[in-house]
Amino acid sequence: MPTDSSPAYHSSSNRRNFLTAVSSLAIGTSLLPETVQAEDKRPMPGKPGLPVLQTPTADSIAVAWSAPQLATGWVEYGTTPQLGKRTSVSSNGLNQLNRHFLSARLQDLPAGQKIYYRTVTTPIDFRTAYQIKPGDPEVSETFTFQLPDAAAPTASFAMINDTHEKPEVLQAIMKQLAAEPADFTIWNGDVFNDIRTDDQIVAQVLEPAGGGYAVERPVLFTSGNHDVRGVNARSLSQAILDWPSSAELGRSFAVRQGPLAIIGLDTGEDKPDAHPVFAGLANFEPYRQAQGEWLAETLKREDIASAPYIVVFCHIPLWGLPGDNPGDTLEGYASYSRQSQQAWHPHLAEAGVQLVASGHTHQFRFDKPTEDHSYAQIVGGGPSLSRGTILRGFADSKQFKLTATSIDGQALGNWSFSPRTV
Numbered sequence: 296m297p298t299d300s301s302p303a304y305h306s307s308s309n310r311r312n313f314l315t316a317v318s319s320l321a322i323g324t325s326l327l328p329e330t331v332q333a334e335d336k337r338p339m340p341g342k343p344g345l346p347v348l349q350t351p352t353a354d355s356i357a358v359a360w361s362a363p364q365l366a367t368g369w370v371e372y373g374t375t376p377q378l379g380k381r382t383s384v385s386s387n388g389l390n391q392l393n394r395h396f397l398s399a400r401l402q403d404l405p406a407g408q409k410i411y412y413r414t415v416t417t418p419i420d421f422r423t424a425y426q427i428k429p430g431d432p433e434v435s436e437t438f439t440f441q442l443p444d445a446a447a448p449t450a451s452f453a454m455i456n457d458t459h460e461k462p463e464v465l466q467a468i469m470k471q472l473a474a475e476p477a478d479f480t481i482w483n484g485d486v487f488n489d490i491r492t493d494d495q496i497v498a499q500v501l502e503p504a505g506g507g508y509a510v511e512r513p514v515l516f517t518s519g520n521h522d523v524r525g526v527n528a529r530s531l532s533q534a535i536l537d538w539p540s541s542a543e544l545g546r547s548f549a550v551r552q553g554p555l556a557i558i559g560l561d562t563g564e565d566k567p568d569a570h571p572v573f574a575g576l577a578n579f580e581p582y583r584q585a586q587g588e589w590l591a592e593t594l595k596r597e598d599i600a601s602a603p604y605i606v607v608f609c610h611i612p613l614w615g616l617p618g619d620n621p622g623d624t625l626e627g628y629a630s631y632s633r634q635s636q637q638a639w640h641p642h643l644a645e646a647g648v649q650l651v652a653s654g655h656t657h658q659f660r661f662d663k664p665t666e667d668h669s670y671a672q673i674v675g676g677g678p679s680l681s682r683g684t685i686l687r688g689f690a691d692s693k694q695f696k697l698t699a700t701s702i703d704g705q706a707l708g709n710w711s712f713s714p715r716t717v
Contacts, residue, residue: 354403367392370382372401372412373412395497396501445598454685455468456482479512479557480513488524500535549596559607560608594646604714653674673699693714695712
């Protein structure tokens with residue numbers, strides 16, 4: 296590097312000439328990094344994806360959407376259709392720039408008010424450090440949402456699970472969710488088979504069945520064992536954003552809507568960390584234990600502890616049937632997660648949780664409370680029109696109602712729960 300006495304240090308002209316020469320050489324010999332190859336010099340090849348609302352809190356929410364090429368973007372929002380505010384993501388002085396994923400978090404929002412918002416996506420033609428040209432911004436239509444509200448008189452959710460990249464399943468589910476929208480969609484794991492590319496993440500999370508499923512009502516993701524597999528699994532957090540208040544446990548969450556508290560937990564993989572198939576890359580056992588500690592504190596939070604109903608979502612069931620694999624031996628794979636059960640169950644029982652909802656087994660079932668667990672457990676079905684399920688919950692001050700149907704419309708059962716004694 297130049298020193299203080301070096302001519303190059305004092306001469307900005309020499310430095311610019313040097314950079315220009317290096318840039319010209321790189322262009323001439325195709326040594327540019329991937330972000331400046333010719334594919335990024337084309338006009339925007341398609342439209343940005345529709346926004347996906349997620350990770351809502353009492354005063355904030357995140358918006359994620361897809362970009363069809365290298366782009367930057369932001370969100371414009373406000374309490375009227377005129378918007379008036381703008382937020383974007385930056386890190387270390389740089390605004391976001393990505394060829395697949397864009398996002399922003401809207402903060403300090405007023406409780407109980409309708410919020411109007413739209414996304415703005417600007418394609419970037421990035422040729423060299425001094426040759427960067429923005430394209431024409433793509434502005435989405437204006438959508439609206441409302442934040443979770445503990446004072447609301449009612450709450451509702453729809454839970455889906457184990458879609459496993461099946462187009463016909465996603466199309467049928469999205470059609471039903473649009474026909475009967477709930478306050479939240481809970482996507483309870485195994486969105487994927489395994490994650491190999493960023494395009495795959497866009498197709499399954501940001502644009503399933505064409506997208507538009509969470510533009511006005513947020514989706515709450517819980518991670519399944521297939522969602523942590525594949526060479527690109529670590530890229531998933533660019534589309535399924537971490538919850539802002541959960542620190543390193545970014546996929547654990549607690550939300551209060553009206554009389555209902557919703558808690559999401561991550562059961563991780565279905566085999567022990569030491570299993571040779573993971574090649575030393577798995578570290579789920581301390582992760583589950585840490586979630587247990589987080590859960591104990593979260594259940595004492597005033598907004599959660601005072602809720603008449605508490606429902607917990609996690610992908611792998613906490614309780615199995617006789618003879619089921621517990622997932623902590625080297626043989627086979629889990630039908631239920633014994634370590635999660637041991638780390639979390641005492642806190643769930645103490646808090647008087649009424650229901651734990653899971654997936655994973657591809658077999659629908661409802662387990663009544665027993666001497667082992669005072670809460671009910673429901674398990675969603677598998678990735679087909681006949682075996683897949685949609686679980687719907689509705690709560691008011693008098694009762695919490697739960698219904699289950701197959702994706703092709705068959706009624707599977709309905710149950711009701713009384714308020715907790717708090």
